Amino acid sequence: MQAEHKVKMKGEAVTVHYGPKQALHGVSLNVAEKQVTALIGPSGCGKSTFLRCLNRMNDTVEGAKVGGKITLDGEDIYDPAIDVVELRARVGMVFQKPNPFPKSIFDNIAYGPRIHGLAKSKTDLEEIVVSSLKRAGLFEEIKDRLHEAGTGLSGGQQQRLCIARAIAVSPEVILMDEPCSALDPIATARVEELIDELKQNYTIVIVTHSMQQAARVSQITAMFHLGNIAEVGPTEKMFQNPDDKRTQDYITGRFG
Numbered sequence: 164m165q166a167e168h169k170v171k172m173k174g175e176a177v178t179v180h181y182g183p184k185q186a187l188h189g190v191s192l193n194v195a196e197k198q199v200t201a202l203i204g205p206s207g208c209g210k211s212t213f214l215r216c217l218n219r220m221n222d223t224v225e226g227a228k229v230g231g232k233i234t235l236d237g238e239d240i241y242d243p244a245i246d247v248v249e250l251r252a253r254v255g256m257v258f259q260k261p262n263p264f265p266k267s268i269f270d271n272i273a274y275g276p277r278i279h280g281l282a283k284s285k286t287d288l289e290e291i292v293v294s295s296l297k298r299a300g301l302f303e304e305i306k307d308r309l310h311e312a313g314t315g316l317s318g319g320q321q322q323r324l325c326i327a328r329a330i331a332v333s334p335e336v337i338l339m340d341e342p343c344s345a346l347d348p349i350a351t352a353r354v355e356e357l358i359d360e361l362k363q364n365y366t367i368v369i370v371t372h373s374m375q376q377a378a379r380v381s382q383i384t385a386m387f388h389l390g391n392i393a394e395v396g397p398t399e400k401m402f403q404n405p406d407d408k409r410t411q412d413y414i415t416g417r418f419g
């Protein structure tokens with residue numbers, strides 16, 4: 164698997180300190196292109212911290228200090244010459260709680276393309292909005308409500324709106340931090356189907372507490388433990404025949 168798919172992002176000996184506390188102790192992970200990589204492991208083991216390193220979201224956390232190296236298509240994303248706003252357009256993010264802007268559905272999607280100058284005309288912008296909503300599997304449900312508030316949608320629809328918003332700026336990688344934890348089972352299933360479709364065009368890294376979800380949506384799973392990676396491998400193997408006892412104990416519910 165790692166051999167067949169190009170490495171899109173690569174973390175090498177990544178460390179993170181929050182003030183005096185070290186949250187990551189030298190994590191190395193290859194993120195394969197157009198695959199879903201799941202980050203699993205007990206609470207506080209550093210999954211979200213690592214995820215946030217991939218688009219420099221930790222830059223916004225006071226006292227956070229990142230070491231090691233992370234590349235996107237071989238380019239060091241912590242190089243001082245990197246434009247962080249552009250990086251975050253290439254490596255988008257979807258959060259745990261749907262967080263639409265207090266704007267219309269249309270403007271939620273149009274915001275990114277507008278600030279990044281991606282649309283040459285009003286028609287262009289409309290096309291981006293519609294195609295992003297279609298790709299997020301939301302268009303049919305809300306096509307008559309484009310100018311109503313995004314916050315008026317159901318939780319599951321709001322999360323798909325946030326995914327559409329991430330897609331609208333044509334990212335290459337989408338980071339998802341427990342994207343279904345605030346959703347009911349039906350909305351979760353819809354988002355999981357969407358993740359499966361999105362991997363045709365995007366590289367996805369997802370943090371999840373649900374073992375079933377990791378097994379359903381990912382091709383590669385990385386098991387975090389106390390700020391390190393205990394084991395990484397094809398999802399099927401990780402769930403059927405893990406090498407590491409910590410992975411086995413975690414996926415069978417013995418700790419975590």
Ligand SMILES: Nc1ncnc2c1ncn2[C@@H]1O[C@H](COP(=O)(O)OP(=O)(O)OP(=O)(O)O)[C@@H](O)[C@H]1O
Pocket residue numbers: 181184186204205206207208209210211212213224
């Ligand atoms: N902003 C912060 N300031 C200080 N410590 C932090 C901060 N964010 C995270 N930490 C600490 O870093 C460690 C890793 O946290 P992180 O959120 O990455 O873990 P996680 O595996 O994603 O956990 P969870 O599954 O509970 O979300 C934890 O000990 C946490 O308390």
